[in-house]
Amino acid sequence: MAGTYTPHLGYTWLLNKSRHMEDDTGKWHWLVKLKAIEKVKHLLWLIFHGCLPTNTLRFRRRLTDNQGCPRCQFAVEDTWHCIRDCRRAWEVWQELGFVGTTNFLGGNTVDWIIQQVDSDQGHLFLSALWWIWRQRNCFAFENHYEGDVWSRRNIWRMANDSHMAWGEDMKVTKETIQILWQRHPWDFVKINVDGSSLGNPGRIGAGGLIRASTGNFLVGFTIFAGVACNLLPELLAIAKGLKLAWDRGYRKIICHSDSKDALRLLSANQVGFHKYRALIFEIRELLRRDWTVRIEHTFREANFCADFMAKFATSCDNGLMIWDEPPQGLQQLLLADIMGISFPRIV
Numbered sequence: 001m002a003g004t005y006t007p008h009l010g011y012t013w014l015l016n017k018s019r020h021m022e023d024d025t026g027k028w029h030w031l032v033k034l035k036a037i038e039k040v041k042h043l044l045w046l047i048f049h050g051c052l053p054t055n056t057l058r059f060r061r062r063l064t065d066n067q068g069c070p071r072c073q074f075a076v077e078d079t080w081h082c083i084r085d086c087r088r089a090w091e092v093w094q095e096l097g098f099v100g101t102t103n104f105l106g107g108n109t110v111d112w113i114i115q116q117v118d119s120d121q122g123h124l125f126l127s128a129l130w131w132i133w134r135q136r137n138c139f140a141f142e143n144h145y146e147g148d149v150w151s152r153r154n155i156w157r158m159a160n161d162s163h164m165a166w167g168e169d170m171k172v173t174k175e176t177i178q179i180l181w182q183r184h185p186w187d188f189v190k191i192n193v194d195g196s197s198l199g200n201p202g203r204i205g206a207g208g209l210i211r212a213s214t215g216n217f218l219v220g221f222t223i224f225a226g227v228a229c230n231l232l233p234e235l236l237a238i239a240k241g242l243k244l245a246w247d248r249g250y251r252k253i254i255c256h257s258d259s260k261d262a263l264r265l266l267s268a269n270q271v272g273f274h275k276y277r278a279l280i281f282e283i284r285e286l287l288r289r290d291w292t293v294r295i296e297h298t299f300r301e302a303n304f305c306a307d308f309m310a311k312f313a314t315s316c317d318n319g320l321m322i323w324d325e326p327p328q329g330l331q332q333l334l335l336a337d338i339m340g341i342s343f344p345r346i347v
């Protein structure tokens with residue numbers, strides 16, 4: 001310390017020092033007292049120490065020559081990318097309603113975790129974090145990844161178990177409702193459609209499938225449509241789905257989309273200057289034909305099959321493809337719908 005020493009200066013220095021020490025020990029204290037299962041605490045311990053074995057860290061330790069993310073192969077895999085920013089992780093946070101909440105962006109990983117866990121969604125947050133890490137490891141070590149439905153169900157199961165074990169201190173959720181794919185009247189067919197975009201704007205794809213009231217797959221479609229904003233694939237999916245149904249001779253249709261924006265546009269009066277007016281008019285023309293069509297909103301949780309088709313479309317470079325058999329990977333989602341498996345949704 002330069003200059004003249006006074007007791008006041010000494011005292012201030014000491015206070016600062018002890019506060020910093022408290023900051024650092026604070027997180028360990030928090031972690032020790034945390035109500036969570038040991039494997040989750042261990043994961044947090046690794047993150048808090050800055051030694052989560054992501055590919056960036058493994059590269060630094062010469063355990064790999066590739067720093068890239070094993071899931072998206074799009075970015076360098078550091079801790080933030082691994083647990084939050086990777087597309088595969090982001091999807092989970094978005095579905096569970098964390099994206100857009102206070103402090104979800106920014107900060108450092110330690111503060112981020114503590115803040116999220118101390119919110120009233122703490123158990124759900126920790127379960128999601130754990131299963132995001134598990135998903136990452138499936139991709140990294142070429143274990144079989146059993147799919148998003150499997151991973152989502154595990155998240156909810158773990159969150160509910162923790163909730164049962166530790167009670168109300170960290171609530172799983174304010175309220176959840178169960179959502180499932182609903183069977184429709186036997187003389188109708190149902191089209192589930194969805195759009196997908198990797199970024200906004202980004203690569204876009206649209207997809208959908210037509211099912212009988214038993215839940216059996218009749219026909220599906222996927223279409224990769226270049227780069228655009230995320231509303232276009234939603235509209236495109238509705239247009240292509242209706243067109244396919246018409247071409248196949250179905251005349252009683254229920255069409256389900258999870259895009260409220262797209263549905264709002266279709267019923268809006270003033271769309272003459274909208275940049276997608278051609279597509280909107282195309283859909284309206286289809287609706288005026290001599291058939292019965294009900295276009296309805298559905299929650300994402302009842303639209304996983306269409307979501308799968310849309311993501312599939314985004315990942316390949318093909319234009320319109322018609323599927324008379326379900327593509328590989330869709331089977332288990334179809335089965336989940338037929339069996340009436342429901343998914344919780346926060347309301």
Ligand SMILES: [Zn+2]
Pocket residue numbers: 069070071072073074075081085086087088
């Ligand atoms: Zn990634």
